[in-house]
Amino acid sequence: MIDSHCHLNHNSFYANPQKYIEEAMAKGVEAFLVIGYDLESSRRAYALAQRFENVYAAVGIHPTDIKKRGPADLGQIEAMLSDKKVIGYGEIGLDYYWDKSEEDQKEQKEYFIEQIKIANEHQKPIIVHTREAAYDTFKILSDNPPQYGGIMHCYSGSAEMVGDYVDLGLYISLGGPVTFLNAKTPKEVAKITPLNRLLVETDSPYLSPHPLRGKTNSPANLPLILEEIARLRGVEAKIIDEATTANFRRLFRLEKQ
Numbered sequence: 001m002i003d004s005h006c007h008l009n010h011n012s013f014y015a016n017p018q019k020y021i022e023e024a025m026a027k028g029v030e031a032f033l034v035i036g037y038d039l040e041s042s043r044r045a046y047a048l049a050q051r052f053e054n055v056y057a058a059v060g061i062h063p064t065d066i067k068k069r070g071p072a073d074l075g076q077i078e079a080m081l082s083d084k085k086v087i088g089y090g091e092i093g094l095d096y097y098w099d100k101s102e103e104d105q106k107e108q109k110e111y112f113i114e115q116i117k118i119a120n121e122h123q124k125p126i127i128v129h130t131r132e133a134a135y136d137t138f139k140i141l142s143d144n145p146p147q148y149g150g151i152m153h154c155y156s157g158s159a160e161m162v163g164d165y166v167d168l169g170l171y172i173s174l175g176g177p178v179t180f181l182n183a184k185t186p187k188e189v190a191k192i193t194p195l196n197r198l199l200v201e202t203d204s205p206y207l208s209p210h211p212l213r214g215k216t217n218s219p220a221n222l223p224l225i226l227e228e229i230a231r232l233r234g235v236e237a238k239i240i241d242e243a244t245t246a247n248f249r250r251l252f253r254l255e256k257q
């Protein structure tokens with residue numbers, strides 16, 4: 001299985017990433033996509049991808065990190081995209097939970113569009129973060145289609161919208177919330193998402209799955225998420241493991257190793 005979204009670049013892990021990589025590999029996690037959210041974390045993702053064979057990087061600026069960006073940040077992000085271990089662009093998107101003012105939201109939208117454009121120019125799939133911004137997120141993605149597809153990361157939208165995102169070439173990635181006892185919508189999404197568009201992620205150090213909810217999450221917890229999806233769909237975990245691994249490789253055009 002492949003952790004399609006983790007933050008080994010975060011301070012929780014960065015002092016000793018090897019330990020967390022090895023712990024996860026012992027649980028069957030074969031590869032990791034480390035996601036940037038600002039310039040510094042993107043650089044760390046890049047560095048980890050150079051250091052570990054089974055670590056890949058995505059670089060980009062998260063909507064809530066836009067305000068602290070420097071004028072040269074996007075140029076420096078863009079410079080990393082030519083590396084073959086930098087396979088995705090993100091995480092980018094909209095977050096209206098933290099930014100409520102119309103002015104901030106306008107800036108987020110402009111920046112989201114600009115970063116989709118860069119991803120398209122460099123032929124990279126995008127990693128989309130969206131929170132309390134479902135309508136605008138879908139509108140921007142429809143008007144500015146990601147030409148190389150992408151991922152709705154830790155998908156928290158409705159089951160009804162899954163088909164719309166799939167039609168835009170996007171994959172649906174599920175994380176810890178699908179295991180939460182009171183999570184109705186993610187469980188419904190886990191059942192109806194086409195098997196060939198499903199991915200799994202930890203989003204560690206955030207969003208620990210049940211029964212570890214509230215603790216620091218790590219990539220070693222990925223099987224808990226995968227097993228819950230298998231249970232919900234009434235299939236063996238192996239089926240979800242093979243499908244999500246093949247999906248990841250197809251989306252990012254990686255050769256089978």
Ligand SMILES: [Zn+2]
Nearest residue numbers: 005035091203
């Ligand atoms: Zn993330």
